[in-house]
Amino acid sequence: MEHLLEAKELSKYYTTPNGPLHAVEQVSFTVDEKTTLGVVGESGCGKSTLGRVLVGLLDATGGDFFFEGENVTHPDKKKRKELRRKMQIIFQDPYSSLDPRMCVSDLIAEPLKALKLARGAELEKQVQELMDTVGLARRFAYSYPHELDGGRRQRIGIARALSVNPRFIVCDEPVSALDVSIQAQVLNLLKELQIEKGLTYVFITHNLSVVKHISHDILVMYCGCMVEKCPSKELFAQPLHPYTKGLLAAIPIPSLHVKKPDIVLSGEVTSPVNPKPGCRFAARCPYVSDLCKQEMPKPQELAPGHFVACHHAKEINSL
Numbered sequence: 001m002e003h004l005l006e007a008k009e010l011s012k013y014y015t016t017p018n019g020p021l022h023a024v025e026q027v028s029f030t031v032d033e034k035t036t037l038g039v040v041g042e043s044g045c046g047k048s049t050l051g052r053v054l055v056g057l058l059d060a061t062g063g064d065f066f067f068e069g070e071n072v073t074h075p076d077k078k079k080r081k082e083l084r085r086k087m088q089i090i091f092q093d094p095y096s097s098l099d100p101r102m103c104v105s106d107l108i109a110e111p112l113k114a115l116k117l118a119r120g121a122e123l124e125k126q127v128q129e130l131m132d133t134v135g136l137a138r139r140f141a142y143s144y145p146h147e148l149d150g151g152r153r154q155r156i157g158i159a160r161a162l163s164v165n166p167r168f169i170v171c172d173e174p175v176s177a178l179d180v181s182i183q184a185q186v187l188n189l190l191k192e193l194q195i196e197k198g199l200t201y202v203f204i205t206h207n208l209s210v211v212k213h214i215s216h217d218i219l220v221m222y223c224g225c226m227v228e229k230c231p232s233k234e235l236f237a238q239p240l241h242p243y244t245k246g247l248l249a250a251i252p253i254p255s256l257h258v259k260k261p262d263i264v265l266s267g268e269v270t271s272p273v274n275p276k277p278g279c280r281f282a283a284r285c286p287y288v289s290d291l292c293k294q295e296m297p298k299p300q301e302l303a304p305g306h307f308v309a310c311h312h313a314k315e316i317n318s319l
């Protein structure tokens with residue numbers, strides 16, 4: 001089967017007064033239709049930047065991105081418009097991405113109007129249907145974002161994303177700002193919508209326990225780089241990269257039923273501004289060698305579908 005998404009050594013650098021900041025460094029992956037790729041890593045590792053590059057809100061510095069088998073890394077105006085219907089993004093804090101002066105029904109109608117997809121009575125009908133789909137009671141149609149709780153605000157964000165009938169949605173920490181009880185409701189909604197509408201997600205979060213239940217595959221990022229990518233179950237059962245082992249060791253294990261790896265993450269995260277050559281994790285890695293400091297490891301497929309970017313992954317894991 002053809003993949004719906006394919007990133008090939010995709011990079012995004014920001015220009016800063018101190019030099020280029022390597023926010024995303026040569027990240028490669030594929031995502032099949034109707035599946036979810038979870039993207040995890042600590043704050044600042046480049047998750048949001050990657051998500052924005054994927055939906056075309058940021059222009060890639062290097063590499064290629066394919067959607068529906070077509071290279072859409074630098075789309076022309078016409079293509080960009082077409083992609084705005086097919087790709088959407090849901091943000092962590094819907095409050096800051098929603099215009100506070102617009103009521104719920106206007107907020108949901110906005111993308112439909114902007115892309116001239118509906119108007120008049122048809123627009124009204126579609127807005128009502130979208131509110132039903134995301135579980136927003138119709139009595140909130142004329143409420144303003146500040147009158148609603150975080151969960152309902154996020155439902156507006158989801159309705160807006162769905163309004164244009166996309167195939168692919170980047171969910172950027174969509175539940176991170178919500179109370180734990182509401183997180184589960186919103187996650188369930190996203191899961192149901194995926195099945196109902198055949199959606200493909202890239203689901204970004206700093207919280208591994210959130211992606212565990214929603215992702216088919218998980219991609220772990222460290223300082224702009226992809227360090228590991230594999231099926232979700234395998235990541236929790238057999239993490240192969242020292243950083244992933246450390247991440248898993250840092251979360252409460254009982255709920256996850258995995259053996260506690262014995263790596264403790266310590267030391268400073270390498271600066272992504274003008275980074276030194278070599279592995280970004282070298283300064284914190286207990287297995288660091290001279291090679292690690294000289295050469296950035298490329299992802300290798302060490303088991304079917306299990307990619308690891310570590311010079312010593314084989315020895316460490318006795319593979």
Ligand code: ADP
Nearest residue numbers: 014021023042043044045046047048049050272
């Ligand atoms: P995450 O979502 O994982 O927290 P981000 O993608 O937001 O990470 O940020 C990755 C890196 O890029 C960070 O070092 C951040 O400070 C930097 N960064 C993000 N946006 C900008 C920007 N507009 N200009 C310069 N640097 C940025």
Ligand code: MG
Nearest residue numbers: 047048049173
């Ligand atoms: Mg972010």
